[in-house]
Amino acid sequence: MTAGQPVDGPGTIVVLSDSLAYYGPTGGLAADDPTIWPNIVGATVGRRVELFGRIGWTTRDVWWAVTQDPRIWAALPKADVLVFAIGGMDSLPSPLPTALREQIRYLRPAGLRSAVRDAYAWLQPRLSPLGWPMALPPKITVEYLERVRGAVAHLRPDLPMVVCLPPTHASPYYGDVHLGRVPTTSAMRRWAAEHDLVTVDFYPTTRDAFADPESGMNPDGIHWGTACHASIAAVTAPVVASALAAGEVAAATD
Secondary structure (H helix, E strand, O other): OOOOOOOOOOOEEEEEEEHHHOEOOOOEOOOOOOOOHHHHHHHHHOOEEEEEEEOOOOHHHHHHHHHHOHHHHHHHHHEEEEEEEOOOOOOOEOOOOHHHHHHHHHOOOHHHHHHHHHHHHHHHHHHHHHOOOEOOOHHHHHHHHHHHHHHHHHHOOOOOEEEEEOOOOOOHHHOOOOOOHHHHHHHHHHHHHHOOOEEEEOHHHHHHHHHOOOOOOOOOOOOOOHHHHHHHHHHHHHHHHHHHHHHHHHHHHO
């Protein structure tokens, strides 16, 4: 990435996320789907959305993407605000190494791959109640967030940033355990406060949605239904709007 100022033309909201930004009640949705929360926020504040994310992404994966994906390099100079919607995956229990899960797809022959995948799927929920280790410890989560913030601030020191605090889940795949959410959230709050970054908390909305059997959440207990996406957008849009307004004031006084 090279330092510079925003280019002429309409600005965007750049969202760095995991699959919670684009999965709905039955599976993944296209990045331009109008029912996912980033696009609802964009429509509310009058900005296009550039969404970058993949299933299972942690803050470490986002750091790798920011340093390696030229689409992100192209999007950041045009951005009016950057939204960090990451950290939730970091906080999940990971009693078996994440690297093991990621390498299963490369195993050959197919029978061995299937057997290892089945064993992993059997062990993961049974070991998850230990609550430890997590996919990423809070200290490491904050280290990667700071790497991303620092790199973006070098490119765009004027760019407002919004930090979304981790949601929760109700997933049998993780033994319905989420002991890592509180320490991860606390670490992210402290980091955001140190850098004067505004936050929006995804936990209350997702807690209530998973507790409601009529909410239409994804049966996997991780991803959200359409109503939850709308509710997340409702709490996020005002924070994004405030960040945009603050950025406009700062730009006018430069």
